[in-house]
Amino acid sequence: MPRKSVAIILLLMAFTLDAWAQSAAPRQYKLTGTVKGLWGERLEGAFLVITPGKNGVFSDKQGRFSVLLEPGEYEIACQYIGMAPLRETVTLVGDKEIELTLTRANFKLKEVEITSRPVTDVNSTQMGSSFLDQKMLTRMPKLLGEADVLRSVSALPGVVNAGEGTSGFFVRGGSADQNLVLMDDAPVFNTNHLFGFYSVYNPDILKSYELHRSGISARYGGRISSILDVSLRDGNEEKMKYEIGLSPISGKFSVDGPLSDKLTFLAAFRGAYPGYIMKLFPNRNIKNSSGHFYDGNLKFKYKLNAKNTVSFSGYHSGDGFKFPNDTTYQWNNTLGTLKWSHLFNNNFSGIATLVKSHYTNKVEGIAIGEEFALNSGIDLNQLKLDFGYFGFDNHQLDFGAEASAYLIQPGELVPYGSSSLNPRQLESDKGYETSIYLNDDVTLTGRLSMSVGLRYSRFDKIGPTDTYVYAEGRPRSDVNIVDTLSYGTGEVVQTYSGLEPRASFKYSLTDNTSLKVGYSRTRQYIQLISNTAAITPVDVWKLSNKHIEPQIADQVALGYFYTGSESWYDFSWEIYYKKLYNQVDYKDGATLLLNPTLESDLLFGEGEAYGSEWMLKKNQGRLTGWVSLTYSRSFRTIAGKTEAETINGGKAYPSNYDKPINLNIFTDYHLWPKWKLTANFTYTTGRPVTAADSWYWYQGQIFANYSGRNQERMPDYHRLDVALNREIIKKGRAEYSGSFSIYNLYGRKNAYSMLYQHYYGEAPTAYKLAVIGTPIPSINLNVKF
Template sequence: MPRKSVAIILLLLVFALGAWAQTPKPKQYKLSGTVRGTWGERLEGAFLVITPGDKGVLTDKQGRFSVLLEKGTYKITCQYIGMAPLEESVTVADDKEVELMLTRTNFKLKEVEITSRPVTDVNSTHMGSSFIDQKMLTRMPKLLGEADVLRSVSALPGVVNAGEGTSGFFVRGGSADQNLVLMDDAPLFNANHLFGFYSVYNPDILKSYELHRSGISARYGSRISSILDVSLRDGNEERMKYEIGVSPISGKFSADGPLSDKLTFLVAFRGAFPGYIMKLFPNRNIKNSSGHFYDGNVKFKYKLNPKNTISFSGYHSADGFKFPNDTTYQWKNTLGTLKWSHLFSNNFTGIATLVKSHYANKVEGIAIGEEFALNSGIDFTQLKLDFGYFGLDKHQLDFGGDAAVYLIDPGELVPYGSSSLNRRRLESDKGYETSLYVNDEMTLTDRMTLSAGLRFSQFAKIGPSDTYVYAEGQPRGDVNIIDTLSYGAGEVVQTYYGFEPRFSFKYSLTDNTSLKAGYSRTRQYIQLISNTAAITPVDVWKLSNKHIEPQVADQVALGYFYTSPESWYDFSWEVYYKKLYNQIDYKDGATLLLNPTLESDLLFGKGNAYGSEWMLRKNQGRLTGWVSLTYSRSFRTIAGNTAAETINGGKAYPSNYDKPVNLNIFTDYHLWPKWKMTANFTYTTGRPVTVADSWYWYQGQIFANYTGRNQERMPDYHRLDVSLNREIIKRGNVEYSGSFSVYNLYGRKNAYSMLYQHYYGEAPAAYKLAVIGAPIPSINFNVKF
């Protein structure tokens, strides 16, 4: 095209944009407010629809919302799970503050229909986050009769599961330990029961959960891939209520209610003994294994006065698992969260939170001549202060900070009986992490909103500690240790710090459509040293030190979001690119357990991940559900100073979490009154594996020859689960509900891992290990009274 024509086109475009910019727009005013329950609690995640215009908005953690509207009269419809819908008329002629009070559902009504809130919030700066409430979770098909938070997360865009029979998950090319998994603000270092067949979350007392995978607020830190923020409900204030549930392998009980007009409580207990169900599995090791778990929750909430509330949430669990003739595993989680919420004014709130999380595990060898007990664990303590200020025009300000202490026991091996093993113990690993943050959500114009945040974090590795010094230019290893630096108790071994800027930008194309962009930098000072797909009891948690630098990730994301009028449908499309630094991989034949020179078996490099995520959801009607499709890639590059510290010749190779295609389809069909059929189909590309391309003989033994890491793939993964759910039947004050599910309906033998079988005189042959290779039916029945 001639340059003159291009110049004319550009000139016309400039004039058109200028004319559009100068077109007078009606003045808009800020309608903001708070959504509360009638008992005073601010309700996070309440969904409001404002008509005319069909604007949808969600309340934040403080129960606050804000939206720009032209002068006029509007109808606000507010919905919240377990609450009666509220409709109010509001006249907007200036900036206006309102307070909406929701009441509990009136159980005397025949039926109260509360529509699902959309996944896509087009009017906020939030992107890369997905919200699921307890009601939707309980409808999803179940494995062994129990709804599972972690397994349901893998049905969301940008998330893939760690493998068949596990509830671990990977987010946008990151590893399992790069996800911060919370229960009422307390982190979990192993969120699995029975190696992943169950998660630690009791679905009967769940309030809601949200997964943040981009656009993460500066309020969150400590992990570089995602935040899974799970909230448990409080005890009800009306009367004592009880719930009993049974499934083929488990039983559970919960009770909640008021102890006084100011104090409520909730207790819940679960236990499972899946021995006879495990005999249905085709895998011989699983068939002959045994396991059990129990867990319990307790929660108190005390309302001192209208401005002060104190709450406590506690959790304890214990697991046991035994493989035939070999090894037993035991692990425990103990969590506690003490929270004080204070209302300084209607526009200024504060929350002080004390967090404790303790994880301990024990591995016991029972083979004759090799008896041993291996104990390890991690202890975490944190104090957090979070404040929210809403008094500035067109600003919503959040700020605060936290201080945390990590104490890791990497393990002690204690032989007993006729064992020939030697007793060994590694020194403990201690560190301090502190941070400060500020986040401001600014309304720039009637269509543009910016959320800008800055987090500053600092970490100090603390003695006592012996740190090895290795010869320069040589691979790290025992033979290349030239000195040992000894640090006393309380001495600072190494310090790391850095800024973590975050921002998200929203531009509204229409009232129902928006474009969003975001950038975030995240830092992580604790890492999981593991060569397995999912978190297991034998994994090693390790703090950053002189040899292990913090993991850092930079992520940029761009998205398009749409919600149809009346919120019947919503659609989102996001693309992202991540750059990761100080990523960990392992030397061939690395020793990870009880290794005093662990850093000598670790390799460090860079990573990059990119992808595109689509999600279409139908929220109303007889058929609801969603389709989620993700295309993504994840690579690592390990190029050390020597050949022994280099992988794949220094060229990029697929990470262990690289699964390019991930498709999930979830449907919820209203068959007839009180009966619903749900189905979930998932498909993912097979996980990368390193396999031998040839074998050779040397001195009478067979050895494998590997040409590159993760150059082959396991078979693709796909599975269909179905569930028939009976909605609640009410008989006076008693409620009944139940479900029948089939996990892996068509019996797909998905590969969990790839192993080799040795045959005399021949090269080993590869075969896949399938943990669940048959349909697994289950039934669940609940009674509330």
């Protein structure tokens, strides 16, 4: 369906429902307010329940909330992690502005259970979004003793993991590089530690994270599949606190507290020593390998006055991994965010953010006669301005701008020792991305609301660079280059730009149920060049240029949402359709590393994805948890101008990320006081692979015959993890907590990849490679004081 037709239908639906509701609705008033901490800091993500009516609302990044209510007396219950619950009565006889101030929870009193934020929010226009906090994350079963953000994300609707031992994930038929992964607003280009067994997020200092799959606000841009927005907590403002954590292969330490009445800080460090554990894996390559990682976070928050706050969040990590005999891998992440928050008045606030993200990678060959170092990396500098305005009745405006500068080093080969290799260096890849946006959350009636937004983005590919011109009507290859265009430093090589409209509508059927519909267009000017399903250290990021157009996605989604009485149960059902343009695939036998004519090995086409997602969550009682079921399909169509630039005869074929069935069951059972038993079961359809269906001999050699791209599948994936969690025990000044968990309880040998084994005189036989084929027990202990 054309985008204009979709937009017209959505608008007609909104106005028709609005006119009907307005004619029958009684007079309503606007209740707005701000949620603050005891020291005046504005609290994002506070959950408020307003009764009667059970209206639920969340505070935004400025701590603001707004809701339309009929005249009368209401009780507001406000919750925020780490804060004592607050109840306040408000009498509404006209538009009213209130301020809610929360205090720290007093754990010396009788224990108070602060419930987690519901997964299903029936009262907002937001859809395709999932929220988890640090408390829930730490209860989930752990691999090697460490709770992990990215592993838990794959338990949510519409998300599948990239494979055993990887931290990449696929969302609604998109590739791993189509997800924007943030740490305190800084993009992360490689989220792996130890090839995915750990991620870059230290769970001890995590505040919360939210995954946006659809209904994405115009505030976000740069990726076409999803946004994973991860926030780290600030240092506490009361006293210095210390935390030590130990697991079988890692140790961590954190400290946070006030340096003055206006300045707080947080520092955390992790290190891993997995050598002896790797000896237990069945795979010979892993058994004889070695690896390590370390990372550290540093965060400051300084309150200048009641209207100005400055904060800094920094991160650095280093990884090393060595395969037997021949290759070592090293990579580093350095992130920095400097943020200034300013309150112009109660209705107008703004945030200015400077971002730095620097990723470097080094692959080193150590075999005799083949010694080399292969260096690559990416550097991003970014400035973001975000504003929020609440002065209009029934409107909440968010607007701002963003400017980014990319510098990519795609590869530099440096031979040394007795190596016979020749040095080689590819030219750097440079570009600028700029954007502006406006988003308006509009409350039309008590039952009908909408969020409409528009983002305009522009990308400029910048020199110095050489661009090859290929013969018209012939396949791109180095033998078909007819000219070379040279561009000087700062000269614009290619410009792309376009609008990214976003719209979502919510209609409340009752106080507990709602229907939502949304449309979004997203653009992406950077892509990961990789012919593997999972992200690896040797992959290369590439900017759009004359030959590589930006990726574009249009998505339409429809959902039904329900929250039971007293929020005991949540249920959501969403269906979606996504059309993708300028998708990247590869020629057979493509050369991706150190290829000066990389575009000649790339193929471009369209994609489509569709699916249905169900989630049922139980929030209260002795047994809590959720069941998530997704049915989805993802296809690509590559129909080039020549046969060499066409895949599967120009017909649609399953993408690398096509896993039709994805089932996740998570349970959290309160065995007895302070003890909880959790379990997580995962089942997914095996991902597509290109496999040989026959073999033939030619001049004494065996050659494979392939029937088509991605026409076979790996075996289905399933796994059960369990954990026994001991919640906090307080003895003197110290607080103890711990868990015992078993990853892959019944020892499923899930296939990581399919390989072929050759025997002389016989056709090759296929076999599957399992990275983790055994139960992995682990124990971890955390001490706070």
